[in-house]
Amino acid sequence: MEEEKKEEHEHHEHVEHTSKKNNLTEKVRENPWMLGTFVLSVLVVALLLLTFTGGITGNAISSSAAAEKTLAFYESAGISDLTLASIEEISGLYQVNLNYKGSVVPVYITKDGKNIAESLIPLESSSSTETETQEVPKSDKPEVELYVFTYCPYGLQMEKAIIPVANLFGSKIDLKIRQIGAMHGEYEEIEAKRQLCVEKKYPNKFLDYVKAFAEDTSIGSCNGDATCLVPKLNTLYNQLGIDASTINSCMTTDGVTMYEAEVQNSGAKGIGGSPTLVINGVEVSSGRSPEEIKGVICEAFNNVPSECSQTLSTAQASAGFGSGTDSGSSTASC
Numbered sequence: 001m002e003e004e005k006k007e008e009h010e011h012h013e014h015v016e017h018t019s020k021k022n023n024l025t026e027k028v029r030e031n032p033w034m035l036g037t038f039v040l041s042v043l044v045v046a047l048l049l050l051t052f053t054g055g056i057t058g059n060a061i062s063s064s065a066a067a068e069k070t071l072a073f074y075e076s077a078g079i080s081d082l083t084l085a086s087i088e089e090i091s092g093l094y095q096v097n098l099n100y101k102g103s104v105v106p107v108y109i110t111k112d113g114k115n116i117a118e119s120l121i122p123l124e125s126s127s128s129t130e131t132e133t134q135e136v137p138k139s140d141k142p143e144v145e146l147y148v149f150t151y152c153p154y155g156l157q158m159e160k161a162i163i164p165v166a167n168l169f170g171s172k173i174d175l176k177i178r179q180i181g182a183m184h185g186e187y188e189e190i191e192a193k194r195q196l197c198v199e200k201k202y203p204n205k206f207l208d209y210v211k212a213f214a215e216d217t218s219i220g221s222c223n224g225d226a227t228c229l230v231p232k233l234n235t236l237y238n239q240l241g242i243d244a245s246t247i248n249s250c251m252t253t254d255g256v257t258m259y260e261a262e263v264q265n266s267g268a269k270g271i272g273g274s275p276t277l278v279i280n281g282v283e284v285s286s287g288r289s290p291e292e293i294k295g296v297i298c299e300a301f302n303n304v305p306s307e308c309s310q311t312l313s314t315a316q317a318s319a320g321f322g323s324g325t326d327s328g329s330s331t332a333s334c
Helices: 002-030 032-053 063-076 153-172 186-201 203-215 217-221 226-240 244-251 254-268 290-298
Strands: 082-090 093-100 103-110 143-148 174-179 276-279 282-284
Touching (some): 063 082, 153 203, 186 254, 203 226, 217 226, 226 244, 244 254, 276 290
């Protein structure tokens, strides 16, 4: 009798444990931040252990292997709709930037591939709202060039931040969004040609198109798939009063020539990172809020206009598709 009770108790514990595990999986899927909190706690403990045991012994894995491990980790947790945007080294770790439903989420993995977390806690305070002072040649009408890949999450971030600045200055600056080429696939080249044609055929609606494109998460979720993308673009065209047939025809003619010229231009200037901001021919650094970009441009005027006394948003635009903002500071690029 006692044995039966023991077996029944063990069975009950097993069922309860399985139920809790399933509930946790569901909660993680519905609330991805829970996973970030958990793995961050694990990383903090792991890093403390590494500190007292001599750290990583030099068995570093490659960046591509780190990206594969990161994606595999999330897939094992039931989060499969992630793709790699880019990867870079930061503070002795790999920062793996993941595409998630049109937005870019950075996560961090130690170079030995054994620990992962979704955020880092800076030990030194820094101001993310201050723009670097740059020596930029002054002019009456500054020439502002923003070089991007059309699907680069950080290029999209900078475009969303610079458009309010362009609207503020109007004809007092000469703003041009320049195409570098394509690094994410053929669909990025196609979009570059599309944007060049929108600018050529509908110059007064170009920035409206770029803004609407960058803020539409449903466009980002298509990942360039034409079957998914074309209906959304047609809706966008209708909203802005752009004729789809005019743009499509341009893309197979002038669009090809303009795109090739853009690629040659960026190559000749040695520009390969998205975003790259160039003012009056000099590459400059800027934060990714409208106010920070405005500050850099104001330094390039011979006579500072009244617009420079107006305050724009100090919130950093979010990386990737979407209209949100980001509380952090980013200098990442594609």
